[in-house]
Structures are given as structure tokens and as C-alpha cells.
Amino acid sequence: MRIKARFQIARSEVLNFNFDISAEGITAIFGVSGCGKTSLLRVIAGLELHTNSTLQVGDEIWQDENVFLAPHQRSIGYVFQEASLFDHLCVKDNIEYGFKRASADSRNISVEHVVSLLELQSLLNKKPAFLSGGERQRVAIARALAANPRLLLMDEPLSSLDQARKAELLPYIETINKEMNIPILYVSHSNEEIGRLADQLIFIEDAVVKASGAISELLTRSDLSLAHRRQAESLIFAKAEKYDEDFQLNYLSSEVGTFLVPGKKLPPSKELRLRLVAQDISITLEEQINTSILNIFPAVIDELFVESKAQLTVRLSINKLPVLARITMKSAENLKLEKGKNVFAQIKSVAVLA
Amino acid sequence: MFTSADLTAFFLTLQLAFITTLILLILGTPLAWYLAHSRWRYKFLLEALIALPLVLPPTVLGFYLLLLLGNNGPLGYMTASLGAEPLAFSFSGLVIGSVFYSIPFVVQPLQDAFNNIGQRPMEVAATLGASPFDRFITIALPLARQGFLTAIVLGFAHTLGEFGVVLMIGGNIPGETKVLSIAIYEHVEALEYTNAHLLSASLILMSFLMLIAVYAINGRFRVVRL
Incomplete structure (x- = not known):
């Protein structure tokens, strides 16, 4: 699925994020902390509105001079850094929240399927307050998937977890990528996660998208700082x-x-x-x-x-x-x-x- | 025991508190939502205005309401020209007075509750396909339920104890404007201490029980935000 974006994000400095990628598998949005990765994900989701920006996802225009689809009109799943579960709903109701609101013809993935994929069977009746950090994040991922999105956005979904939980969760993300045909945009500043998960990179540096494309190519390009790092x-x-x-x-x-x-x-x-x-x-x-x-x-x-x-x-x-x-x-x-x-x-x- | 006049006053008071709380929930919810989310620079002016009944003597509020609702006041004039009953010295007038009198007790807990939810759950719901109204109903309201309970109990209890406003705009018409606090005042004036005791003690008991409920539900609640 092709994603064409031109964003002008007004912060203390203006971020010019332009890219045109064929999103398949996992595309990592990579850059140092504070470079605007999360902002990029938020404007793609429609959670932030910036003028002079356009976004086309597949054959749909999500934003241009005349159009701005609100987040609930975009077919996305969004996994935030913190699980952000609905505290008043049990795990099952959390997962079903997006599924119920997905149009009937887009429901290719069943709630049962995501529940078994993320191994949540035993937690379905629990309230979020009784879950561990790793479990909460698994529920959050399941909830986003059950909405049957065309595009899955993940904002450092592992960053709030300790090393052991991270190692536990990574295989789930790999499984999702393998079993479901949903392109994933994955924000991270972790070399480890990127190396393990990403097929493609959108590389952000100095307030612009420096390059986008296959990860093995971008890591070795002499015109990018990636190849010049001590840990190249x-x-x-x-x-x-x-x-x-x-x-x-x-x-x-x-x-x-x-x-x-x-x-x-x-x-x-x-x-x-x-x-x-x-x-x-x-x-x-x-x-x-x-x-x-x-x-x-x-x-x-x-x-x-x-x-x-x-x-x-x-x-x-x-x-x-x-x-x-x-x-x-x-x-x-x-x-x-x-x-x-x-x-x-x-x-x-x-x-x-x- | 209770005289039939006392019972009338008792039920009139409950009725007044019930209707007032209902109106305040309907008006106060959007107002509290606005206050919790607006980034208007001068929002504090509105907040201060809403907090006024907390510090004003109820007689001041009652005095101006009397001028407003009386036959020569703008609102009174309007109702009169529409052929309706005058609002002053009527149950409807009491309801209007009580709404003003109890507004901070409903709006402030709701505003606090909406603030405490934060933006995140609403954003999550939006990305899951919920429209603004949908997420207000399915996310904001249930997450703010403690605030609603607090608002209901405080709004109700505070209206029960209303005296000054009633004295100014309600007077003492049995079955119409004679509420509990007025009945107690009358009993004391007539040196009927037993009756005054009965009504006062039942009011104390009711209010205390309701406040126990509020604090048990929501330990961190403060009536006045400073």
C-alpha cells in the first residue's frame, strides 16, 4: 500500500516530513529522541492537524487542502507508548471496542483470532487494573488489530517495558507481521528493535525525512549518517x-x-x-x-x-x-x-x- | 411526630432538590466539559463566576433573583407578558434560584472528573473509529462516573439545606415554597422546639449520610478548588 505524505509540522522548529513509500511489512520511523517521530505518527492518524500538509494512503486522500479526515474516519489501529486501555472495560470489551465500530465488509480479522494470536484467552474477563505491563500492551495491540485497520501505527510500543518484557513481546509483533497483511508503521529509536523488525526505514534527521526505503540499503548508504555511526x-x-x-x-x-x-x-x-x-x-x-x-x-x-x-x-x-x-x-x-x-x-x- | 405541614415541607424540599439536581446535570455536564477542554484564555472568569455562590451570602443571590424574577424585573415582565404565573414566590422561581445556588457543587466535580480522564482515552477511542459523541458516551461518561455521583449527591444535599435564597424569592407558601429550612425557622419562632428538633435532626442525618457516600466513593474530593 502506497503512502504519500507531505507534512509541515509547526513546532519550535518546522518539521518537513515528505516521503513516498510502498508500505509493506514493518516500516520503521527511525530517528533520535525528540526528532518528531511521534508527531509524524499523530498527524498520520489525524490526531494533530497541521496546514500545508497532504496525506494519501492507498487510493484514499486522508488530508489535503480541502480534505481532513478525522481520526475515527481513518482506517487505522494505533498502539500508544503506554497501553492506554479503557479502565472501565474488561479485556474483552476493550478488544471489541474497535471491532464493533469497523464496517462489516472490512472485518477480515475476528476478535477470536487476535485473542489467540496474542494469547489473551485467560485474561478476557479481567479489568486492565489487574494486568501486568506486558499483558496490558498485548491487549492494546489486540485492540488495535481487532479494529481491522488498513494501516497499523505503533508508537514505541515496547519502550515502557523492561528488557525481559520487551523480549517477550517482540515475537508477537513478528507474528502479526507474518500472519496479517497489514502494513505497520513502527516508531522507534532502538537500534535493536529496528534491526530485528523493520523491513523498511523512514529515517528522520535534522527536522526532515532524510531517506526512506529498504532497511539494508539505508543502513549502508554513504550519504546518510547511519553508515557513519560508530556502531555502523x-x-x-x-x-x-x-x-x-x-x-x-x-x-x-x-x-x-x-x-x-x-x-x-x-x-x-x-x-x-x-x-x-x-x-x-x-x-x-x-x-x-x-x-x-x-x-x-x-x-x-x-x-x-x-x-x-x-x-x-x-x-x-x-x-x-x-x-x-x-x-x-x-x-x-x-x-x-x-x-x-x-x-x-x-x-x-x-x-x-x- | 411530624405534622402534616412538616411532611408537606419535607416532600417539597425533596422535590426541589431532585428537579434542581436534574436540571444542573443537564446544563452542568456540557458546561463542565467545556471548562475541562477549552483553551480560552479568559476561561478563569467563567470559573470564578460559577464559584461565586460558594462565597456569597445566599441572601445576596436571592435579592438579585427577586429583582430579576419579580413582576417589575426583566424575567418577571417577560413571564407576565406571556400570560404565565409570576416566577417570584413560586416553586418554579425556587428551582431557578436553587440552580444558581447549587451550580458550583455540580459543575466543579464534573469538571475535575473530565480533567482527570485526560486526552489519551479519547484519542484511543477516536483511532478505534468512535465519533466524538460516541466516545463521550462510551468513554468519558463511564470514566467520569465518580464525578457524576459526587455532583449528584452534593447538588442534592446542598439544595436541601437552602434557606437564604428561598427566604428572599420564595417566601412561605405551604406546598409551593415552604421548604424544610423555612419550616424549621418557623417552628423556632413559634417556640415549637420539638418539631424544630425533629426536622433539623432528620436533615442532619440525611445530609451526613449523603456526604459519607461522597467521601467513601471519592476520597480526594474537595468542594472548593483553590
Whole structure:
């Protein structure tokens, strides 16, 4: 579903948020705290009205010079930072609130379905006051889904939870994304969540949308600050192929090649995301054989960008996929690295995100 | 025991308190909603005006209402020209007086209750497809139910105890304007202390029970917001 937006949000500074994306799966709205991510979500929902703005979602105009649909006229689900359940209603009534108000022909998702998806069966008759933080947020997500929205908006839904609860809730969001065909706009400033969930990014910096598009592309673009961060990283999608019990080693196949990752056995059915931190990748001109590093792939240098007198970032193309490596200027000069050169990427560590 | 005149006064008082509370709920709910949500700069003027009956001697309120409702007053003149009964010294006049007299006791708890709900539940309901009226009925009203209970009990109890206003615009017509407080006053004047005791004690008991209900429901309630 295509989302075309031009927003002029008047705050202490004017935010100019323009983007045109084909929203499928999870699109993360990413930027530092206070950059206007939440405001963007609120204007998309119609909770805030700013003039000189237009918004088209699919084939519907939600806002332009002549039109402004009120929030209740937009087919959205909105999950706020705090669960914000209706305290006077039990869990079941909370979930049914939006479902009852959805038009009959848009009701593809039943209340029973979202209840089982978010495993709320045992909580249905409870009042929100008797739920834990994680349970409340699960009910809030179920309530938003049961409204059968065309677009699901989530504003840092995990930020009010502790680490353990976050880890509990993330799989639910992944399940929703997999099982339901609803595009999700997901506001976050957490690298961890973005890396794990997002298919696409809307990247906000300096009061504008700097770029939008596929996450693996945006993370490695030299014109964006993402690739210049100390923790610059690349993202690779992979699948568990086989498991070596003797060495407790996972063989993960990806378009880059097969990664060998030690640890517990990973489920073969699941799509895995591998985070490759640029600082953990080194470059050699010949393939090393007597080395402890397990993951070595042939690569072509795509672009070199200088970070400082000491360091530069190399964007490698491994089987046409972009991967960043952070090395010293000294090594770059020693190896005479330049665009188009064939090298080998040695990946010291791989983090499996899902 | 109670004389039949006392019983008449008793039921008249209940009737007055009931009708007054009902009118105040109908008028006070939108007013309180407005006060809770308006960002008008001079909203405090309206709030101060509504709080006036808390501090004014009821006789002052009664005096001006008498001028307003009396045959020579603008409202009295209007009702007279429409061929209606004059409002002063009538039950309808008492209702009007009581509405003014008890307005802060209904509007303030409602305004507090609406304020306490905050914007968030209403926003959530909006994103779930509820129109403004729908969310007022299904979210705001139930979440403000403690405020409503407080408003009802205080509005009712405060009207029960009305004296000064009644004295000024109601007079002492049995079955029409002779309410409990006036009946007590009369008994005392006539040195009928037993009757005065009976009525006073029952008024104390009723008011006390109602206030117990308010504070039990809503421990944080304050009548005057300062």
C-alpha cells in the first residue's frame, strides 16, 4: 500500500516530513529522541492537524487542502507508548471496542483470532487494573488489530517495558507481521528493535525525512549518517540450514553465502536477521586459510568513505548485497584499496537478531 | 411526630432538590466539559463566576433573583407578558434560584472528573473509529462516573439545606415554597422546639449520610478548588 505524505509540522522548529513509500511489512520511523517521530505518527492518524500538509494512503486522500479526515474516519489501529486501555472495560470489551465500530465488509480479522494470536484467552474477563505491563500492551495491540485497520501505527510500543518484557513481546509483533497483511508503521529509536523488525526505514534527521526505503540499503548508504555511526552495521537475511551438534554450530544460508554461527540450535523455519557490525569486519587481499575466522566471503569494493584521518568505511558488495567494514586509513593505504577491487571480507562476529 | 405541614415541607424540599439536581446535570455536564477542554484564555472568569455562590451570602443571590424574577424585573415582565404565573414566590422561581445556588457543587466535580480522564482515552477511542459523541458516551461518561455521583449527591444535599435564597424569592407558601429550612425557622419562632428538633435532626442525618457516600466513593474530593 502506497503512502504519500507531505507534512509541515509547526513546532519550535518546522518539521518537513515528505516521503513516498510502498508500505509493506514493518516500516520503521527511525530517528533520535525528540526528532518528531511521534508527531509524524499523530498527524498520520489525524490526531494533530497541521496546514500545508497532504496525506494519501492507498487510493484514499486522508488530508489535503480541502480534505481532513478525522481520526475515527481513518482506517487505522494505533498502539500508544503506554497501553492506554479503557479502565472501565474488561479485556474483552476493550478488544471489541474497535471491532464493533469497523464496517462489516472490512472485518477480515475476528476478535477470536487476535485473542489467540496474542494469547489473551485467560485474561478476557479481567479489568486492565489487574494486568501486568506486558499483558496490558498485548491487549492494546489486540485492540488495535481487532479494529481491522488498513494501516497499523505503533508508537514505541515496547519502550515502557523492561528488557525481559520487551523480549517477550517482540515475537508477537513478528507474528502479526507474518500472519496479517497489514502494513505497520513502527516508531522507534532502538537500534535493536529496528534491526530485528523493520523491513523498511523512514529515517528522520535534522527536522526532515532524510531517506526512506529498504532497511539494508539505508543502513549502508554513504550519504546518510547511519553508515557513519560508530556502531555502523549491515543487515543480512538468513535461514538456518543445518546444525552441527558436535561443535554447536549453526549453518545459516543467505544470499551472501553460508554463515557459521556458534550457539544454540536455531529453528529452521524462521527467517533470521544477521547483524554485521562494521568494526567486526576486516579486509584481506587473499583468502586466508590458516585463520580462526569462520566466515570469509569474496567481495568487491563498492565505495570508500573517509570518516576521519584514522578511519574509513568500506562498502563491500558481497553477491550484490551491501556490507560495511570499518578499517584504518593505514590499512587501506597498505592494501591499496579502491573502488572495484576484489577482496575478501572476514567477519569476526555475527549477531543473530531473531 | 411530624405534622402534616412538616411532611408537606419535607416532600417539597425533596422535590426541589431532585428537579434542581436534574436540571444542573443537564446544563452542568456540557458546561463542565467545556471548562475541562477549552483553551480560552479568559476561561478563569467563567470559573470564578460559577464559584461565586460558594462565597456569597445566599441572601445576596436571592435579592438579585427577586429583582430579576419579580413582576417589575426583566424575567418577571417577560413571564407576565406571556400570560404565565409570576416566577417570584413560586416553586418554579425556587428551582431557578436553587440552580444558581447549587451550580458550583455540580459543575466543579464534573469538571475535575473530565480533567482527570485526560486526552489519551479519547484519542484511543477516536483511532478505534468512535465519533466524538460516541466516545463521550462510551468513554468519558463511564470514566467520569465518580464525578457524576459526587455532583449528584452534593447538588442534592446542598439544595436541601437552602434557606437564604428561598427566604428572599420564595417566601412561605405551604406546598409551593415552604421548604424544610423555612419550616424549621418557623417552628423556632413559634417556640415549637420539638418539631424544630425533629426536622433539623432528620436533615442532619440525611445530609451526613449523603456526604459519607461522597467521601467513601471519592476520597480526594474537595468542594472548593483553590
